[in-house]
Amino acid sequence: MALDMLFDRAFAARRYPPGTSCTGKHLNATSFCIDICLSKEVDDVTLERCGELCDCVSWHRGSVDLVIGILGCASFCACLLVLVMDLCKARSTRSPAQCACLRWSNFCNLLYSVYFIGYAVSDAWTPMWDGPCSMQDLLGGVLCRHASPLCFLNCCIVAVPWLEFWGYASYIWNVMWILDLARFTQQPLAPEKVLGIPLMVYYHLFTWPCAAMIALDPDGSRLITSTCREAKIVMMPCVLRRQTMGGDLPWFQVAGSVVIAMAVAVMAMRYMDVGQLLSNGARSQRRERLLLAVRAYLRKQGLHFFCLSLCSVLIFIDTCRACEDDAGNYITAVAFAGFGLLLSLDRLLTIYKKGRTHQESLLEASPLRRNSESLELGSSGNIPSIPLAPPVPDDGPVSTDFAEYRLLDFSALQEQLIQFLRDEELQLAQQRNLSGGSPEQAEKAQMAVLRASARLDDNPDAQWDWIISSANSETALTVMAPRSFTYLRRLAGLDSQVLLSELLHTNVSDLRVAAKSGSSLLCSQDNRTFVLKTVSRSEVRQVRQMLPEWRKHLEENPKSLLCRIYGCFSFRNSLGYYLYAVLMDCLTGLPDCVTEDLGPARVFDIKSEFQDGGFRRCFPRGLRLEPPVATDLEFLSSLGVIDYSLLLSVWEISSDCPELAQGGLSSGRIIQGEDRKYLVRLGIIDFLVHWDVRKRTESALKRTCLHPRHSERVTITDPVGYAKRQLQFLESVFGRG
Numbered sequence: 001m002a003l004d005m006l007f008d009r010a011f012a013a014r015r016y017p018p019g020t021s022c023t024g025k026h027l028n029a030t031s032f033c034i035d036i037c038l039s040k041e042v043d044d045v046t047l048e049r050c051g052e053l054c055d056c057v058s059w060h061r062g063s064v065d066l067v068i069g070i071l072g073c074a075s076f077c078a079c080l081l082v083l084v085m086d087l088c089k090a091r092s093t094r095s096p097a098q099c100a101c102l103r104w105s106n107f108c109n110l111l112y113s114v115y116f117i118g119y120a121v122s123d124a125w126t127p128m129w130d131g132p133c134s135m136q137d138l139l140g141g142v143l144c145r146h147a148s149p150l151c152f153l154n155c156c157i158v159a160v161p162w163l164e165f166w167g168y169a170s171y172i173w174n175v176m177w178i179l180d181l182a183r184f185t186q187q188p189l190a191p192e193k194v195l196g197i198p199l200m201v202y203y204h205l206f207t208w209p210c211a212a213m214i215a216l217d218p219d220g221s222r223l224i225t226s227t228c229r230e231a232k233i234v235m236m237p238c239v240l241r242r243q244t245m246g247g248d249l250p251w252f253q254v255a256g257s258v259v260i261a262m263a264v265a266v267m268a269m270r271y272m273d274v275g276q277l278l279s280n281g282a283r284s285q286r287r288e289r290l291l292l293a294v295r296a297y298l299r300k301q302g303l304h305f306f307c308l309s310l311c312s313v314l315i316f317i318d319t320c321r322a323c324e325d326d327a328g329n330y331i332t333a334v335a336f337a338g339f340g341l342l343l344s345l346d347r348l349l350t351i352y353k354k355g356r357t358h359q360e361s362l363l364e365a366s367p368l369r370r371n372s373e374s375l376e377l378g379s380s381g382n383i384p385s386i387p388l389a390p391p392v393p394d395d396g397p398v399s400t401d402f403a404e405y406r407l408l409d410f411s412a413l414q415e416q417l418i419q420f421l422r423d424e425e426l427q428l429a430q431q432r433n434l435s436g437g438s439p440e441q442a443e444k445a446q447m448a449v450l451r452a453s454a455r456l457d458d459n460p461d462a463q464w465d466w467i468i469s470s471a472n473s474e475t476a477l478t479v480m481a482p483r484s485f486t487y488l489r490r491l492a493g494l495d496s497q498v499l500l501s502e503l504l505h506t507n508v509s510d511l512r513v514a515a516k517s518g519s520s521l522l523c524s525q526d527n528r529t530f531v532l533k534t535v536s537r538s539e540v541r542q543v544r545q546m547l548p549e550w551r552k553h554l555e556e557n558p559k560s561l562l563c564r565i566y567g568c569f570s571f572r573n574s575l576g577y578y579l580y581a582v583l584m585d586c587l588t589g590l591p592d593c594v595t596e597d598l599g600p601a602r603v604f605d606i607k608s609e610f611q612d613g614g615f616r617r618c619f620p621r622g623l624r625l626e627p628p629v630a631t632d633l634e635f636l637s638s639l640g641v642i643d644y645s646l647l648l649s650v651w652e653i654s655s656d657c658p659e660l661a662q663g664g665l666s667s668g669r670i671i672q673g674e675d676r677k678y679l680v681r682l683g684i685i686d687f688l689v690h691w692d693v694r695k696r697t698e699s700a701l702k703r704t705c706l707h708p709r710h711s712e713r714v715t716i717t718d719p720v721g722y723a724k725r726q727l728q729f730l731e732s733v734f735g736r737g
Helices: 002-010 030-037 044-053 061-087 096-125 135-140 156-186 199-216 225-230 251-279 285-300 302-320 327-332 339-343 345-365 367-379 401-435 439-458 482-491 496-505 537-556 630-639 693-706 719-734
Strands: 020-024 054-058 466-469 476-479 520-523 531-535 565-572 578-584 602-606 645-653 669-672 677-685
Touching: 020 030, 030 044, 030 054, 030 225, 044 054, 061 096, 061 339, 061 345, 096 156, 096 199, 096 339, 156 199, 156 225, 156 251, 156 302, 156 339, 251 285, 251 302, 285 302, 285 401, 302 327, 302 339, 302 345, 339 345, 401 439, 401 466, 401 476, 401 482, 401 496, 401 520, 401 531, 401 565, 401 578, 439 482, 439 537, 482 537, 482 565, 537 565, 537 578, 537 630, 630 719
Parallel strands: none
Antiparallel strands: 020 054, 466 476, 476 565, 520 531, 531 578, 565 578, 602 645, 645 677, 669 677
C-alpha cells in the first residue's frame, strides 16, 4: 500500500511512466497523442480518449540508454581516432579519391554518433518526455528551462534532420567510395578528373544536396513539428523512433545497395581475372608480384565492404519489421549507434597491425636481441660473432598495394611494347642486310622506304594498326600507325637500341602522376631517352587525325619545338578496358651530348601569364631565348588543338666549362643570364587536346564558376585565341624569335 502511494505521488503529474511513446492510430492524431496524452495534467476523460486514438507503449528506458550510449561512445572514439590519423596524414593503401570519400564519411559518422551520446546522457540524467516542440521554443530557450539541458535532442525537428542528414551523408559517401573503387578497379591509371574538375567536386555536389533533401524534405517540411512526427524516418533506430514504418521500403537504401552490388561484381571479376593470370605459368617474376599485390589490394577492401553491407542489412531490417520493445530491435540498433565503429573497423585494425609490426621491428633491432644472437653464434664455435647493421628507419610507405595495383596494366603495356620494338628492330636490321651496299647506303635506302610507307597513312582508307594479342590471356596491344611512327622515330634521330635498353632497365614502379592533367608518366632510367605517358581516348583520336599534317610539319621544320612523339599505343586488359599511352621525347633531361652532371633542372610548365610555373618569380627580367614558336603555334591553331604549354628546363653551368661554352647543342641552347650562364631545353607539350564540346563545356564552367569576373584567367579558350595569347606572353618574357 505504501509503495502504491509513493508510485501515485511520483507520477501524479503524468498518467504514463517515463519512456512511454505514443503514436496516433489515425492520420494527424500523433500530435494530439504526444502533446496532450503525455502532458503533465491529463484527466480521466482525456485519458480514455487517448486510449481510443493513440498507441502508447512504455519502453525500457534504461536499456535503450545503455545500448545507444555505449555504442555511441565507442563510435565516437573510433571516429575521433581515425580523424586524428587523417589530420596527421597517415599513409594509406587507397587512392586519393577513395581516402577522401572515407575521410568525409568518418566526419559524418563522428557527428552522427554525438547525437546518441547526448541523448543517452540527457535521458539518464533526467527522463526526457515527448511534448510540444517548435522552432520558437528552441530559439527562445524555453524548451529545456525545467528539464535536462539537452532535452532538445528529443525534439522531432532536431533529432530527425540531424540523424537523417549525417547518417545519409555518411552512407552516400560510402557509396561514392565503392563507386570510385569500381572505377579504379577498371582503370587504375585514369585521371581523377572529369572536364578538368576533380572527381571529389562532383562527389560533394551530389552528396550534400541529396543528404539535405532527404533530411529536410525538398520543401523543408520536416522542420515543422506536425509534419515531422508523421514522417517515415530511416536513419533513426526503432528504439528511438518507436514507430513502425508501415511497410514503406527505404528506397534510397535499396538503390544504394544495388549500386554497391554492381560495383562489387566488377571487383569480383577483376579478382577472378587476376587468379586466372596467376594460373598461367608464362609470366615474369615482376608480373607475378604485381598480380599478387592486386589480389591483396582487393582483399583489403573486403572488411570495410562487409561492415557497410552489415549496416545496410540491419538498417533495412530495422525499417521493415514491427517496431516493438524486443531483442531484435535492440540488435538492429547496433547498426545505427555503432555505425561509426563498424565503418572505422578496418582503419583501426590497420593501426593495430602497424603498431604490432613496429614493435616486432624494434624487438629485432634491440641490443639485447643482437647480443643474444651473437652469443648463440659465438657458442657454435664455427662462425665468429658478426655485428648486425643498424636498423633502417621506416620512412617508406606502409604498404605498396595501391601503387602495385596501379602498375598492373602499365607493366603489361611496357612488356608488350618492348617485345614489339624488339621484333620491329630485327625486321629492319634484316632489311638493311638484304639491301646490300655500305651501311650508310642501306640506312639511306631504308629511310626512303620508311618515308614512302609513312605517306600511305595520308589516305584514311590505307591506314592500319598492328594488334598484338596475348596467347595465354585476353589482353592485347594495339600499335597505332606503326609505319608512320617508325619513320618519325628515325626522322627524330632516335637510336632504337638505346630506346630498347632504356625500356628494359626502367622500373615501372617509378611511375608518377602529373599534377595538372592527372596522367601517369614513366621517365626513362637515364632521364633523357623517353617518357611513356597515359592519355585519353580523345587524345588518341587527335593523334590519328593530325598525323599526316604533323609529319609534314616536322619534315618542313626540323627545328620545330613540338615535342617528338615516338609512338601511340592502346592496351586492352582482361576486363575489356583500355589503357592509352604515347611514347615521346623527354625534355627535362640533359641533351645526349652533355656528359657532365649539372644537377637537377628547374622545370617550368608555361601556359599563360597566370600559369607560368613560377618562371617570372625566378627570372623577373625573363630570358633572351627568342624561340621560333610562331610557326608551331600557327600550325597548332590550324589543327584546332588547345591546352598545350611550353616546357622549359634550365640548368646553371659554369663559365669555365669548355665543352658547353663552345655551344653546338642540337637539342638545347646556352644563354647568358644577368650574372651566369644557363643551359636550356624547351619544347611544346600536351598538344593533343581538341577544341570539342567537352572543352567548350569546361571553359564555360570555369568562366562561370571559378573566374566570373576575370575570364582572362581561364586558360581554355578557342584555338586562335589560345595561340595568340601564348605567343604574346612568350615574346614578352623570351623576346621575338
